[in-house]
Amino acid sequence: MGLNLEEKKAVVAEVSAKIASAQTIVVAEYAGMPVAHLTRLRAQARASGVYLRVLKNTLVRRAVEGSVFASLGEHMTGPLIYSISEDPVAAAKVLNDFAKTNDKLILRAGSYSGDVLDKAGVQALASIPSRDELLGQLLGIMQAPVTGFACALAALAKQREEAVA
Numbered sequence: 431m432g433l434n435l436e437e438k439k440a441v442v443a444e445v446s447a448k449i450a451s452a453q454t455i456v457v458a459e460y461a462g463m464p465v466a467h468l469t470r471l472r473a474q475a476r477a478s479g480v481y482l483r484v485l486k487n488t489l490v491r492r493a494v495e496g497s498v499f500a501s502l503g504e505h506m507t508g509p510l511i512y513s514i515s516e517d518p519v520a521a522a523k524v525l526n527d528f529a530k531t532n533d534k535l536i537l538r539a540g541s542y543s544g545d546v547l548d549k550a551g552v553q554a555l556a557s558i559p560s561r562d563e564l565l566g567q568l569l570g571i572m573q574a575p576v577t578g579f580a581c582a583l584a585a586l587a588k589q590r591e592e593a594v595a
Contacts, residue, residue: 438489445493448481448514454521455499456513456540456552457506460484463534471511471535475524481514482524498544505539505546518542519558526556 433441449455460468468484475482487506494500515521522540529535540552547555559567 433486438486441485441489442493445483445485445490445512445514446497449493449497449499451516452481452499452514452521453518454513454515454540454542454555455494455502456521456525457502457510457538458513458525458529459508459536459538460511460534461509463532467532467534468511471524471528471532474528475513478520478524479515479517480520480524482511484509484511499541501544501546502539502541510538511535517561519555519560522552522556523560526553 472482487508487510490512491503491506494503511525513521513525515524522542525535525537529537537549537552539549540547540555542555
């Protein structure tokens with residue numbers, strides 16, 4: 431059964447709200463994918479903070495009208511699953527990682543801050559470390575000199591104790 435006009439307006443409003451704060455949208459074909467696999471994909475998306483839904487293309491086209499993602503409209507044909515995230519790489523990473531293990535999920539296109547990406551562009555975006563990973567790497571780099579200094583002081587103290595004894 432199709433959606434009535436009020437339900438369609440609600441879907442467009444919901445998607446518009448998600449898009450307003452999003453940096454990335456990625457679309458993929460999912461035809462022939464078992465429900466269990468879709469359920470697993472949705473769980474991975476939720477864990478990564480990604481809004482993931484199967485939506486009518488006409489409703490999404492209306493939702494992106496006038497936004498930086500409007501140029502993605504030409505890729506919205508066929509049965510698609512939409513991945514939307516505030517994190518620049520999360521939407522691409524979730525779908526790309528899942529597509530590696532499931533041949534029924536085919537990356538179609540994406541948009542990052544208004545730039546339309548093809549499949550290779552989405553894969554390149556997915557290969558970038560996430561914000562949390564980058565912050566962890568930065569913290570490790572910042573801690574390295576302090577850790578080295580502490581180790582040097584401990585070695586110096588040990589040498590003094592051995593010299594005194």
